[in-house]
Amino acid sequence: MDATNDPKLRSFIPVAAESHFPIQNLPYGVFAPTPTEPPRCGVRIGDFVLDLAVIQETGLLVSASLPEGVFAAPCLNYYMACAPDARRLARLLISGLLREDEPTLRDDAVLRGRALLPVESVTMQLPAEIGDYTDFYSSREHATNVGTMFRGKENALMPNWLHLPVGYHGRASSVVLDGTDVRRPRGQMLPPDATEPVYGPCRLMDFELEMGFFVAGQENRLGEPIGIGRTDDHIFGLVLVNDWSARDIQRWEYQPLGPFNAKNFATSISPWVVTLEALEPFRCAPPKQDPPPLSYLRSNRNSTYDIQLEVALQTEMMTTPQTICRSNFKYLYWTIQQQLAHHTVTGCNVRPGDMMASGTISGADKSSYGSMLELSWRGTEPLQLDDGSERKFLQDGDTVIMTGWCQGDGYRVGFGSVNGTLLAATP
Amino acid sequence: MDATNDPKLRSFIPVAAESHFPIQNLPYGVFAPTPTEPPRCGVRIGDFVLDLAVIQETGLLVSASLPEGVFAAPCLNYYMACAPDARRLARLLISGLLREDEPTLRDDAVLRGRALLPVESVTMQLPAEIGDYTDFYSSREHATNVGTMFRGKENALMPNWLHLPVGYHGRASSVVLDGTDVRRPRGQMLPPDATEPVYGPCRLMDFELEMGFFVAGQENRLGEPIGIGRTDDHIFGLVLVNDWSARDIQRWEYQPLGPFNAKNFATSISPWVVTLEALEPFRCAPPKQDPPPLSYLRSNRNSTYDIQLEVALQTEMMTTPQTICRSNFKYLYWTIQQQLAHHTVTGCNVRPGDMMASGTISGADKSSYGSMLELSWRGTEPLQLDDGSERKFLQDGDTVIMTGWCQGDGYRVGFGSVNGTLLAATP
Numbered sequence: 097m098d099a100t101n102d103p104k105l106r107s108f109i110p111v112a113a114e115s116h117f118p119i120q121n122l123p124y125g126v127f128a129p130t131p132t133e134p135p136r137c138g139v140r141i142g143d144f145v146l147d148l149a150v151i152q153e154t155g156l157l158v159s160a161s162l163p164e165g166v167f168a169a170p171c172l173n174y175y176m177a178c179a180p181d182a183r184r185l186a187r188l189l190i191s192g193l194l195r196e197d198e199p200t201l202r203d204d205a206v207l208r209g210r211a212l213l214p215v216e217s218v219t220m221q222l223p224a225e226i227g228d229y230t231d232f233y234s235s236r237e238h239a240t241n242v243g244t245m246f247r248g249k250e251n252a253l254m255p256n257w258l259h260l261p262v263g264y265h266g267r268a269s270s271v272v273l274d275g276t277d278v279r280r281p282r283g284q285m286l287p288p289d290a291t292e293p294v295y296g297p298c299r300l301m302d303f304e305l306e307m308g309f310f311v312a313g314q315e316n317r318l319g320e321p322i323g324i325g326r327t328d329d330h331i332f333g334l335v336l337v338n339d340w341s342a343r344d345i346q347r348w349e350y351q352p353l354g355p356f357n358a359k360n361f362a363t364s365i366s367p368w369v370v371t372l373e374a375l376e377p378f379r380c381a382p383p384k385q386d387p388p389p390l391s392y393l394r395s396n397r398n399s400t401y402d403i404q405l406e407v408a409l410q411t412e413m414m415t416t417p418q419t420i421c422r423s424n425f426k427y428l429y430w431t432i433q434q435q436l437a438h439h440t441v442t443g444c445n446v447r448p449g450d451m452m453a454s455g456t457i458s459g460a461d462k463s464s465y466g467s468m469l470e471l472s473w474r475g476t477e478p479l480q481l482d483d484g485s486e487r488k489f490l491q492d493g494d495t496v497i498m499t500g501w502c503q504g505d506g507y508r509v510g511f512g513s514v515n516g517t518l519l520a521a522t523p
Numbered sequence: 524m525d526a527t528n529d530p531k532l533r534s535f536i537p538v539a540a541e542s543h544f545p546i547q548n549l550p551y552g553v554f555a556p557t558p559t560e561p562p563r564c565g566v567r568i569g570d571f572v573l574d575l576a577v578i579q580e581t582g583l584l585v586s587a588s589l590p591e592g593v594f595a596a597p598c599l600n601y602y603m604a605c606a607p608d609a610r611r612l613a614r615l616l617i618s619g620l621l622r623e624d625e626p627t628l629r630d631d632a633v634l635r636g637r638a639l640l641p642v643e644s645v646t647m648q649l650p651a652e653i654g655d656y657t658d659f660y661s662s663r664e665h666a667t668n669v670g671t672m673f674r675g676k677e678n679a680l681m682p683n684w685l686h687l688p689v690g691y692h693g694r695a696s697s698v699v700l701d702g703t704d705v706r707r708p709r710g711q712m713l714p715p716d717a718t719e720p721v722y723g724p725c726r727l728m729d730f731e732l733e734m735g736f737f738v739a740g741q742e743n744r745l746g747e748p749i750g751i752g753r754t755d756d757h758i759f760g761l762v763l764v765n766d767w768s769a770r771d772i773q774r775w776e777y778q779p780l781g782p783f784n785a786k787n788f789a790t791s792i793s794p795w796v797v798t799l800e801a802l803e804p805f806r807c808a809p810p811k812q813d814p815p816p817l818s819y820l821r822s823n824r825n826s827t828y829d830i831q832l833e834v835a836l837q838t839e840m841m842t843t844p845q846t847i848c849r850s851n852f853k854y855l856y857w858t859i860q861q862q863l864a865h866h867t868v869t870g871c872n873v874r875p876g877d878m879m880a881s882g883t884i885s886g887a888d889k890s891s892y893g894s895m896l897e898l899s900w901r902g903t904e905p906l907q908l909d910d911g912s913e914r915k916f917l918q919d920g921d922t923v924i925m926t927g928w929c930q931g932d933g934y935r936v937g938f939g940s941v942n943g944t945l946l947a948a949t950p
Contacts (some may be wrong), residue, residue: 154899199549227654228696233780254778260711264780265692265787269655269872279746281869284687284817295817317699318789318950319706320640342869352780353660353691360692361869362745390711390722401528441722442708442769442788445696472813522746 100191101377103353103504109200109212111142116501116510118142119194120377122187123333123368123511124172127218135221137167137175140368140512141194143215148190150211156193160495162184171225172332172369176312177287180329183312220367222273223335224310224449229271229363230307231339232263233455234430236378236383241458241470258387261430261438263452267360271451274366274514280492280521281361292346298523300343300475305407305425305466305498307425307511308337308453309432311446318445324395324437326372330446331432333371336405336498336514337453338364343347343469343489356470363453366498366514374509378402378502382431392441393434402426403511405457405500407466408464412493413483420471420479423457423464425500494521527618528804534621535629536639536821538569539650543937545569547804549614549762550795550938551599554645564594564602567795567939568621570642575617579639581675581727583620583627586615598652599759599796601870603739603875606869607756621806627669647794649700651737651876656698656790657866658766659690659796660882661857663731663810685814688857688865690882694787698878701793701941705767707919708788712771720775722786724948727902728775728917732834732925734938735764735880736859737796745872751822752865757873758859761799763832763881763925763941765791770896770916788850790880793925793941800937805829805929809858819868820861828853829853830938831926832884833912840910840919847898847906850884850891852927918948922949 097499100120107119117123117140127145128135136149151157160182161451166174175183193201201207233239236253239262243252272278280301286293312332316322322330339359346358382400403425408417432436435452456466465471468489472478475488490496495517501510527547536688543549544567554572557561575594578584587609600609604931607916610664620628628634660666663680666689670679683689699705707728713720739759743749748756773785809827830852835844862879883893892898895916899905902915917923922944928937 254712256720256775256778260776262776262780263783265694265783267655267692267871269696269742269874269877272745276745278800279870282748282819283869284865286682292814293683293817295819298869315696318699319946321709331540345869348683349687349689350781351683352777352781353689354777354779356690356692357865357869357871360866360871387719390720392722396741438711438784439787442710442725442772442784443706444694444784444787447696450696519746 098186098373103507104130106196107141108196109142109144109194110118110326113393113506114508115142116508116512118507119191120507121370121372121509122190123374124223125170125368126221126223128221129213129218131219135170137172138438139190140215144212145215146190146194147211147213151193154207155188157186159188162186170221171449172223173225174308174450176224176332180313184373187371220273223273223367223369226268226271226449226451227447228450229266229268230263230452231266231455232261232430232435234261234428234435234452235455236429236460237427237460238456238458238466238470241465244450245474259389261435263435263439264354266363269466270360271363271365274364276364276516277519278362278516279519281342282521283342283345283357284348286348298342298345301518302341302343302468303407303490303496304341304456305421305423306337306339306453306456307334307404307500308365308451309334311450312448315447315519316440316445319443321440321443322436324393324433325431327436328372330436333369333374335369336366336500336511338496338498338514338516339453364514364516366511368512370509370511375401375502377504378509380426382426383429385429392437395433396430398433400426400428400431403500405498408497410495410497411481411483411485413485418482419498421464421466423459423466425457427457427459429456457518490518492518494518525800527614528801530934533623534568536569536571536621539931541935542569543935545934545941546618548797548801548933548936549617550797550801551650552795553598553648553650555648556640556645557648562597564599565597566617567642572642573617573637574638574640578620581634584613584616587616589613596649598876599650600652600876603651603685603737603759607740611800612619614798621658631902640798650796653695653698653876653878654874655877656693656695657690658693659688659857659862661688661855661862662882663856664887665852665883665885665893665897668892670900686816689867690862691781693790697787697876698790698792699806701791703791703943704946705789705943706946708769708771709948710772710784711775713775715759725772725804728945729768729770729895730834730917730923731768731883732832732848732850733764733766733880733883734761734927735792736761736848738877739875742874743867743872746870748870749863749867751820751860753921754860754863755799757863758799760796761873762796763793763927763938765923765925765943766880767791767939791941791943792837793938795939796800797936797938802929803930805936807853808820809853812854812856820864825858825860827853827855827858828929830927830929835924837922838908838910838912840912844924845909848891848893850886850893852884854884854886860914866902914940917945919945921945
């Protein structure tokens with residue numbers, strides 16, 4: 097707990113109890129105030145966006161010693177690159193400005209008019225220029241489910257899985273923002289019982305419920321790992337991630353070098369990056385790790401966060417979305433600190449704005465499985481939907497809606513949502 | 524053949540017959556003229572660099588209608604983004620300026636002094652900001668060798684290999700320039716006969732002889748593939764690539780999502796990007812593809828380039844490098860056009876400056892194998908070196924030198940070299 101995430105804090109901006117964006121949250125994002133103005137950085141509070149470019153320009157953040165114009169940039173990378181202390185101080189100043197007992201912004205109608213914009217009037221953008229995107233595979237339940245389907249229960253987990261956070265490099269260029277339609281990809285696959293592959297639209301379209309973190313701080317020098325004890329200083333905050341997956345393309349292509357076309361056509365993320373400071377009150381212990389990990393993956397502070405996650409599906413026939421999965425970030429076996437330490441153990445350099453996703457977050461119960469592949473058990477147990485239809489995998493026109501929040505006492509620290517509608521393949 | 528790659532062309536700058544950089548080549552690179560001046564773009568000719576920022580500023584490229592200051596940028600991305608016609612015209616103008624019968628630059632001592640810099644006086648930089656880096660696996664001989672070692676001769680090639688150019692997403696942040704020392708990585712591996720993994724320095728360090736191309740032209744819209752007939756317009760040119768590999772880390776980590784830590788610590792490239800225009804006279808047929816590839820991978824113009832490749836090793840005891848591999852780019856089964864068409868078939872967007880490497884380029888003979896893994900057949904047949912030592916894999920202090928060129932009649936169009944010395948792991 098610190099001065100910015102105290103549950104008793106109140107803002108002069110009214111925030112409903114079920115809002116994801118009380119003063120305790122203050123997630124960062126990038127937005128264009130109007131279609132003709134350049135994008136800049138802001139924080140979300142209730143149904144408003146605070147324009148940090150304006151706030152910094154006004155001199156109200158001067159004691160944080162941030163680089164001039166850092167929030168006037170069209171991405172958060174420059175702010176993410178700042179030292180942890182500078183970022184903590186900036187958050188403290190921003191939080192202070194929004195408190196109900198602080199008149200500076202509250203009582204200055206002109207400044208409020210310039211700096212506080214209704215969220216429905218702005219256009220959100222990707223929060224960062226993502227230099228490299230990495231995707232881990234850190235849910236034991238998900239890895240076990242997939243392994244069981246493809247290799248049987250005895251060999252479900254690969255021998256390495258309990259010893260290291262398995263991950264692979266993903267495609268940064270096709271990371272898209274919440275609300276972006278996703279076109280069903282065409283590609284190469286081997287139909288069941290066929291001996292020759294075919295080219296055509298993916299038939300087994302899936303989502304994956306994930307979360308991702310953005311890298312912060314100075315780039316580590318090539319050859320110099322970030323020790324697990326220093327990882328928190330290099331993690332900016334988290335977003336929701338939908339790792340769209342073409343299962344039939346994946347099945348055919350993935351050996352021996354891993355998923356490629358099956359994942360490179362789109363990865364959707366939510367627009368507001370919730371900082372570790374805002375998540376701090378919801379820190380909790382990760383699952384017990386047995387066998388104990390090697391020294392470079394061990395830390396006294398190894399911990400995770402209690403973040404409730406939901407996936408809803410809205411077919412073209414539905415008027416409201418139907419929840420099809422309830423999971424939790426804390427189910428993940430490997431923590432984000434361990435992911436970052438493992439990623440850099442070879443000396444791999446990571447840069448502010450890099451994104452690392454968790455892999456599908458499944459729990460023990462079937463209702464918590466984070467993909468259609470698992471929910472329908474590879475299509476053998478179709479999901480029965482409220483509109484009377486059933487789903488083995490996604491159909492054209494389906495909208496996938498992921499949301500997540502931490503439940504405090506009378507308030508929520510949330511991530512908003514990441515939505516995407518599946519369009520038919522090009523003819 | 525066009526007006527820029529005619530073998531009869533001569534420059535007023537003397538170029539030796541064995542030089543890689545005659546007027547027919549004119550590869551692009553990024554350099555800082557002095558440590559205090561900002562990097563900018565240039566072309567190499569003989570032992571000189573032509574400063575294209577100066578040339579453009581002087582107005583000599585005006586008819587190419589390039590964006591103002593495109594060569595004053597510290598990377599080639601903006602030039603790579605230009606339309607193919609504009610790039611072709613720029614090359615024609617630059618080539619014209621350097622011809623022996625063209626007085627504009629030749630007879631202007633002041634301009635020559637500003638624009639033509641001895642290559643040993645400048646500092647080279649990475650040619651582009653690499654947004655995404657992809658590594659293919661397109662040599663049938665290499666895939667067969669590795670498959671034979673790990674799965675036996677019968678199952679050497681995976682069932683998908685002859686149907687698609689297998690590839691995976693790599694790490695862009697750790698692509699480094701020729702001459703950068705590479706530190707032996709630490710990581711997690713399973714020692715032979717052990718049941719538990721250990722953490723420590725990689726013991727099986729390797730190189731991989733590869734080439735890579737840079738993406739050019741306008742970014743394709745997400746969801747819209749680049750058809751194979753249009754791929755040449757989206758390929759800027761090629762460089763040499765050393766894909767350093769930690770074989771023991773790779774062996775333990777790679778299932779089921781592919782190589783990760785084993786490859787993310789460094790990938791070295793040569794500084795000069797040789798354009799497709801310069802390579803055109805050396806275009807040749809790729810190996811026959813049987814079975815014939817699916818429609819989206821088929822093209823009348825499917826072709827490759829005859830580029831001789833060599834790897835040399837210089838141990839700390841040697842005074843000159845020893846050649847340990849002679850291969851050729853034309854051995855690759857899958858062409859760069861097919862790689863790009865396959866990469867985007869799902870609608871994956873590619874951006875100017877993205878880099879795509881070939882995978883290890885091995886030929887049929889043992890002397891043409893492009894990695895230590897193959898040359899020493901997994902350590903079972905150590906290489907005997909001229910200094911009396913032997914090598915199963917790389918040792919600390921070893922320098923790996925890769926070079927490549929097209930042999931014309933009395934001239935070469937070459938890539939220079941990519942060198943890297945292996946440093947000991949951090950204590």
